[in-house]
Amino acid sequence: MRLNDALKWGLLVWMAVVIWAAFQWAPSAVGFQGESARIVFFHVPTAWVATLAFLVSCVASILYLWRRDPMNDVRAASSAALGLLFALLATVTGSIFARIMWGSYWNWDPRETSITFLLLIYAAYFALRAAVADPERRATLAAVYAILAFVTVPFLVFVVPRIWWSLHPDTIINKQGTIKMDSRMFQVLMGSLIGFTGLFVWLYTIECRIERIRQRRQQELL
Amino acid sequence: MNDLMGITLVTLIIWVGLFAYVYRVDRKVRRLED
Secondary structure, rough: OOOHHHHHHHHHHHHHHHHHHHHHOOOOOOOOOOOOOHHHHHHHHHHHHHHHHHHHHHHHHHHHHHHOOOHHHHHHHHHHHHHHHHHHHHHHHHHHHHHHOOOOOOOOOOOHHHHHHHHHHHHHHHHHHOOOOOOOHHHHHHHHHHHHHHHHHHHHHHHHHOOOOOOOOOEEEEEEEEOOOOOOHHHHHHHHHHHHHHHHHHHHHHHHHHHHHHHHHHHHHH | HHHHHHHHHHHHEEEEEEHHHHHHHHHHHHHHHO
């Protein structure tokens, strides 16, 4: 078995253990409705992967503008697409938590509002890509936009929700710089973060490979 | 079977299904690359 395959099967087992531990091994959190706090094991990793994906997209965009290698444009677009997908998943899991805790799926809380802006910013990235026909011009404009879009990410993800009062529970690493979480819950969360990062890397490489095949076929046709 | 065990099983089924789908796509891409 190749190392690549072993890693994939390892991810299957790893995430299965994380899922089991999230619901069966981690204790119930105090101060939350029922078992709603267990969503943290999926909500935080999806938000983390979204941020990571937007960072990768920004780095690939910088590399595109520097070296003009079309593969960097492919990397930027693939990563932004996955970022958007994981940001949507973070929004959905957050909404489920909001429904249980606060009685409504959507409350226009600062964190909900900031993620809406983030989703719109990256949706506009794909609208921009779809609007420009010339590949070189599209790649350049998209790269500039992706860099500017990423500038907003630290503000929308980390700053804005901390400036205003929010319904959102205190984050794992809070204002006091301490981790307020049961050690078993923390271990499961770390395991989930590793698993979701692995899943992102796998999906990202598949997307890039598909795009490379598509480009090779287009060149063969010309 | 309690609610939490049911949620565990459903989540595990979703994960295995997702993995199987992505693995299939991965193999298909590999065949196209060769």
